Amino acid sequence: MLExxxxxxxxxxxxxxxxxxxxxxxxxxxxxxxxxxxxDVKADLNTRAGAVSQxxxxxxxxxxxxxxxxxxxxxxxxxxxxxxxxxxxxxKVKSP
Numbered sequence: 001m002l003e004x005x006x007x008x009x010x011x012x013x014x015x016x017x018x019x020x021x022x023x024x025x026x027x028x029x030x031x032x033x034x035x036x037x038x039x040d041v042k043a044d045l046n047t048r049a050g051a052v053s054q055x056x057x058x059x060x061x062x063x064x065x066x067x068x069x070x071x072x073x074x075x076x077x078x079x080x081x082x083x084x085x086x087x088x089x090x091x092k093v094k095s096p
Contacts, residue, residue, distance in 0.1 A: 008059050011052040018045040 022042060030038065 005059055008056060015049045015052045018049055
């Protein structure tokens with residue numbers, strides 16, 4: 001996953017960090033000094049976290065679809081190989 005979707009993993013880390021940071025209560029001193037900026041940053045992070053969440057859902061759906069397609073193709077190949085082997089065995093038995 002790291003090689004195929006490095007930005008998604010970075011976004012996950014950012015979302016987790018924002019969630020952890022948002023879990024702590026703010027102090028009166030923090031509110032006094034950077035209250036407005038903090039509120040703006042939190043709002044921005046919530047917006048970005050929503051976008052990351054949507055991106056992760058889309059990436060997950062894409063990955064599921066790719067894996068499903070790969071599985072179906074593999075099953076089809078195995079079936080075709082089995083049928084080809086059965087046909088070859090029948091031909092071998094038919095020929096004297």
